[in-house]
Amino acid sequence: MFPFKLPPQILRLVLVALAIVGSYFVARSFLTPPTFGQYGWYRGDALQLIASREPVFAGKQSCDECHSDIIHKLEKDAHKTLSCEGCHGVSREHGNNPNILPVKSTGNYCIRCHEANLARPAWLKQIVVKDHYGPKCIECHVPHQPTKTP
Amino acid sequence: MGSAFAGLLTASAARTAKAAVQNVFASTSAPKGYDPTKHKWLMCIDDNKCIGCGLCAETCKKENGVPEGPYFRTWIERYIIPKPKPGSGQTRGEAIVDSPNGGIPKDGAPAFPEPTLPKDQIEHAFFVPKLCNLCENPPCVQVCPVGATFRAPDGAVLIDPKYCIGCAFCVQACPYGARFLNPVTKTAEKCTLCYHRITRGLKPACVEICPAEARIFGDLNNLHADDPIQKFYEKNRVQVLKPHLGTEPRVLYAALDKEVR
Numbered sequence: 510m511f512p513f514k515l516p517p518q519i520l521r522l523v524l525v526a527l528a529i530v531g532s533y534f535v536a537r538s539f540l541t542p543p544t545f546g547q548y549g550w551y552r553g554d555a556l557q558l559i560a561s562r563e564p565v566f567a568g569k570q571s572c573d574e575c576h577s578d579i580i581h582k583l584e585k586d587a588h589k590t591l592s593c594e595g596c597h598g599v600s601r602e603h604g605n606n607p608n609i610l611p612v613k614s615t616g617n618y619c620i621r622c623h624e625a626n627l628a629r630p631a632w633l634k635q636i637v638v639k640d641h642y643g644p645k646c647i648e649c650h651v652p653h654q655p656t657k658t659p
Numbered sequence: 660m661g662s663a664f665a666g667l668l669t670a671s672a673a674r675t676a677k678a679a680v681q682n683v684f685a686s687t688s689a690p691k692g693y694d695p696t697k698h699k700w701l702m703c704i705d706d707n708k709c710i711g712c713g714l715c716a717e718t719c720k721k722e723n724g725v726p727e728g729p730y731f732r733t734w735i736e737r738y739i740i741p742k743p744k745p746g747s748g749q750t751r752g753e754a755i756v757d758s759p760n761g762g763i764p765k766d767g768a769p770a771f772p773e774p775t776l777p778k779d780q781i782e783h784a785f786f787v788p789k790l791c792n793l794c795e796n797p798p799c800v801q802v803c804p805v806g807a808t809f810r811a812p813d814g815a816v817l818i819d820p821k822y823c824i825g826c827a828f829c830v831q832a833c834p835y836g837a838r839f840l841n842p843v844t845k846t847a848e849k850c851t852l853c854y855h856r857i858t859r860g861l862k863p864a865c866v867e868i869c870p871a872e873a874r875i876f877g878d879l880n881n882l883h884a885d886d887p888i889q890k891f892y893e894k895n896r897v898q899v900l901k902p903h904l905g906t907e908p909r910v911l912y913a914a915l916d917k918e919v920r
Contacts, residue, residue, distance in 0.1 A: 548811065549812070553828060559855065562855035564861060565722045590871060620769075626769070631709050
């Protein structure tokens, strides 16, 4: 066996194997996103991608910038937990440009929560609309101060 | 000299090609300065307070651009527990659960119609808001064959929309039914905790809009004095959905009935 001589077919096999492994590593370096593995076994950039969506609802804080008087009133009464956009609709555009008015609320928004339903908790004031005065809530109730009358 | 120059040229060409390939995956305008490792989000639901108005479900659809139809990232279920049949020896009847249109009122009609059972046969009824349970051990992540869904370090279970192939294994795997296939993008979708809002310091849309403060949201890593989450813990006895599955949800419920699944 001496001197040892590597059989040529083995050398060829080794070269082919090296080429396969090498091309795998080249392809891997090309195709793996740069942020893969930043936080775990996934693309770190995906978090950025999901977060890049623009918010739709502005939130009570942005309403407070101009309408703090109404929010102050609201906060003193039973409707203090309500969010402005729950009744007035999406108001982000209105915040950027006061000339674009938010959707005006109607009586339907009162009924949405206060129509009697067996599954509603007992602490919530509920009415059967057809036995009540009908859906003309704001004739007798002030939505921002529900315990007061107009 | 010539070969060195050629080598340099090849190297720079390779770098350009690599950048071009990776640019396909590059992200767009996202809020800067948000570090997911510094937060631990938690959602709490006080079921005593849910009035079943459906604003959370409706808001979620608008905020996240969820298509029309039976697709919901969060929804409200109504549980009706009937009285037991006389002589059956049971303590209560079998729960009737419904969630018409996810609890969103349609065309001015109330979302939840009068139950078909007569009133005197109903023991009690209540609403339960549902959403992704933000499991510590999410079954949906385990089954994804392409690794598109993952659990971010801040606790949100998210889907990489560029990796998702829409096979819907995760939809089947989720024990809470929180996932669906978006018919427009053909990828799986779920509650992201309004990731685009919480990374900008806003509350998730459902939490923002809930008129009864039934949903409480907070950051366990940055608790401040009199944090609503702390108060929720102190006031209530909390539980999670399907604890026997070992998924360890991070959505905590207070005042839940045993029938709720």
